[in-house]
Amino acid sequence: MPHEYEKDGAAIYLHSFATIRAEADLARFDADEEQVAVRMIHAAGMVELAPHIRFSPGFVTKARAALEGGAPILCDARMVSEGITRKRLPADNEVLCTLQAEGIAERAAAMGNTRSAAALELWRPHLAGALVAIGNAPTALFHLLNMLEDPACPRPAAIIGCPVGFVGAAESKDALWADQPVPCCIVEGRLGGSAIAVAAINAIASRKE
Amino acid sequence: MPHEYEKDGAAIYLHSFATIRAEADLARFDADEEQVAVRMIHAAGMVELAPHIRFSPGFVTKARAALEGGAPILCDARMVSEGITRKRLPADNEVLCTLQAEGIAERAAAMGNTRSAAALELWRPHLAGALVAIGNAPTALFHLLNMLEDPACPRPAAIIGCPVGFVGAAESKDALWADQPVPCCIVEGRLGGSAIAVAAINAIASRKE
DSSP states (O other): OOOOOOOOHHHHHHHHHHHHHHHSOOTTSOHHHHHHHHHHHHHHTOGGGGGGEEEOTTHHHHHHHHHHTTOOEEESSHHHHTTSOGGGOTTOOOEEEOTTSTTHHHHHHHHTSOHHHHHGGGGGGGOTTOEEEEOSOHHHHHHHHHHHTSTTSOOOSEEEEOOOSSSSHHHHHHHHHHHOSSOEEEEOSSOOOHHHHHHHHHHHHOOOO | OOOOOOOOHHHHHHHHHHHHHHHSOOTTSOHHHHHHHHHHHHHHTOGGGGGGEEEOTTHHHHHHHHHHTTOOEEESSHHHHHHSOGGGOTTOOOEEEOTTSTTHHHHHHHHTSOHHHHHGGGGGGGOTTOEEEEOSOHHHHHHHHHHHTSTTSOOOSEEEEOOOSSSSHHHHHHHHHHHOSSOEEEEOSSOOOHHHHHHHHHHHHOOOO
């Protein structure tokens, strides 16, 4: 006997988002933030993510305006750049991941840092006004914060700080939240990852659910 | 003042895996399973994943032998296929995701199913002996199980059943676990996702930590 299941993508989204809104405590978010948070929770498959999500004031507005103005999206990992739904982007925005660029391993060795951090050096010409999404590597987020300590470094419009894991993830997100070089969104603690970062981007890119 | 943080990738892995082994209850796994489970927990950033991971007998051995024998890896989403670390693969294995293939939207409409499910119809010539990794769509896993109800459908070597979310994820993984058409690994319940599926593949591909 074949398994019976819901096969209508639109119905699946509708039911999923209704379940999240019924179960998660979203009261502290404004309307724009709520929509982003719901999609992040959806990607994680856990309503328990809600209390860990933080938005700085104006983050969604700033990030959305950047995308509507044609800003590029800079990603630390290909799982982030590949997850972005291109047809949701308001201005056919460029999506850039420099992790596999020529010479990154050598650059990392020379810097005494990870490839994820070294790859950000190639972001400099694209950084002004960009939407930054870090969904994997704490070292990338730490390196970005250190880059931004230089007043001559171009400023992105907004930062999604969502690295995951057991070493540096919580610390790098705490550092972003403390520094606030530009409006940002974080998932505090160990939780995070590419799927959650992608969900935030997809929600910022379009209000469509 | 620049932020100070661990910049050595090898040290980060070592410390991460040690933390997981100190905090997670891994006693019910055998040695091969433990290594896969640790990497899945690492990707999720949560030791609370451990009790949700299930391996059927012989899964790791069967899946690893398939990769060592040159089997392709069939993925339901590009976040899965793009996340696999190519240099860990033992036989330069082909990694296939058919979700963006020509005509999938039309095929989905004709089938009355999602694009994720329709994409699996293109797996048929590659399915015999393959390692299947479903890290996103419950509909893909349900459709695979229905395909495998036909005795004429080629059998994969093993299935990683790891879709995530609020509609069909738990149900499709329960169905895989009940059917057991081939050895499989699941994350029961709503949790799952591309990063966890990728971590399982990367661990099966190589014992290197």
